[in-house]
Amino acid sequence: MLPGSLMKNMKKDLMNRRQAVAGLGAGIAGLAISPVFGSEGISFEQDNLAPLQDPTTKYPRPPFKPQQQPFPGLASKMDPKPDHGEQTYKGSGRLAGRKALITGGDSGMGRAAAIAFAREGADVVINYLPAEEEDAREVIEWIKKAGRKGYAIPGDLRDESFCKSLVAQSVQKLGGLDIVVSNAARQQTKPSILDITTEDFDATMKTNIYGPFWLLKASIPHLKPGSSIIVTTSEQANDPSPELFDYAQTKAANTSTVRSLAKFLTPKGVRVNGVAPGPIWTPLQVGGGATDEKLKEFGKATPMGRPGQPAELASIYVQLADNGASYSTGQIYGAMGGGGQP
Secondary structure (H helix, E strand, O other): OOOHHHHHHHHHHHHHHHHHHHHHHHHHHHHHHHHHHHHHHHHHHHHHOOOOOOOOOOOOOOOOOOOOOOOOOOHHHOOOOOOOOOOOOOOOOOOOOOEEEEEOOOOHHHHHHHHHHHHOOOEEEEEEOHHHHHHHHHHHHHHHHOOOOEEEEEOOOOOHHHHHHHHHHHHHHHOOOOEEEEOOOOOOOOOOHHHOOHHHHHHHHHHHHHHHHHHHHHHHHHOOOOOEEEEEOOHHHOOOOHHHHHHHHHHHHHHHHHHHHHHHHHHHOOEEEEEEEOOEOOHHHHHHHOOHHHHHOOOOOOOOOOOEOOHHHHHHHHHHHOHHHOOOOOOEEEEOOOOOOO
């Protein structure tokens, strides 16, 4: 039989061991449930999160009042004015140090992309027609307010020599080029093919097909691996309207450009993608792209029940330019309010 003192010490040691094991078990249990406590503990940050927004009522809905402008039209004179993200887009450095050229950057999706790119850290050159000077100046102001370099180069993309000069000037001003957004377009509504003159047809083809061809051909030699090309196409490429006979053809060509060029450039490390908008509230519509009758109910036929705003597509252009989308190439990204194309 063990002495009393030794027995007492053994019991005390056993109790300490049991307490240690119990403590260890409690610690493990604590680790198991701590993530739950942690997730509950961040509730105080909910005030900093963006509230949910109903997309169907986020922006103006038809009917819209009649309004026509001489081609190409100005966003600053539209009612209601389009939202390009001037007051809402918040950047996070996703395109820091990048160098972008955007055609049609004075309004519409081009303007939304220019503002977003700048707020994501990129320097930007925008191209526009001389008649769009007023809108272009506003865009440059927004780019500079974002702390980035912004340049506006006016000119007509139907001129091959200008397209070459535009790219050369952009490279010189930016110190290089790694994002090219071919966005400028001409859209004129006509009742049918019988109402389209050869001059009209030629102008649309030159702006929407020849222009991008010359622009991209001049840009490609400057694009290093990691660069991105983004082409604005349209739902018209897959679901053409009879009153946009010539425009729809060019958008189908733009879609084919994306898919073909991606097969050529992707092995070289340059991605090529497209953005296909549905009915978007831009000067393209009031500058001859839609009749007053169509403008009145513009966007109503979509499941969303309204036209889209350029700001709603800005994040798509950013995503396609971002290195994070490195496996996306040869793709067409739709934004059609539920239209289901492409």
